[in-house]
Amino acid sequence: MRKRNCRFEVRFTKDELSDLTKKARKARLSNGAFIRRAVSDLEVKAAPPADVPTLIREVRRVGHNIDQILKIANSQGLVDVPQLHKALEDNRTVEKVIVKAYTMPEA
Structure with missing residues (x-):
């Protein structure tokens, strides 16, 4: 059984979704993981460079x-x-x- 089995739908404008996606990519997270971290008051940092x-x-x-x-x-x-x-x-x-x-x- 899935650990996260509760769903919540949120609607975004194109610009909001674009901003969310950019921030999530910068942190190398999925949109869902980015939102969960933000809601949990965890600091979301940009991912380090590959080196x-x-x-x-x-x-x-x-x-x-x-x-x-x-x-x-x-x-x-x-x-x-x-x-x-x-x-x-x-x-x-x-x-x-x-x-x-x-x-x-x-x-």
Whole structure:
């Protein structure tokens, strides 16, 4: 059985429907999903450009590499460990900012 089994009909002018469709496409949502998010008071953001998921993946990869270097440096006393800790914290901060800016809350 369908989860959403209650129907509601709304009539739009051509301009209103066009605006709704443009906003929904910008957010990469269907018109229905866009309206449900708006009614639920969820923030509807424009979808990120296609390369943002790649950017997030790369930032995470760099963070993982820094973490591995930190573990080796810490065990062998080779490099300035506090500076590496700071680099790792900065990387994680950047990752959180990117993820928060470009991901949509789940409905």
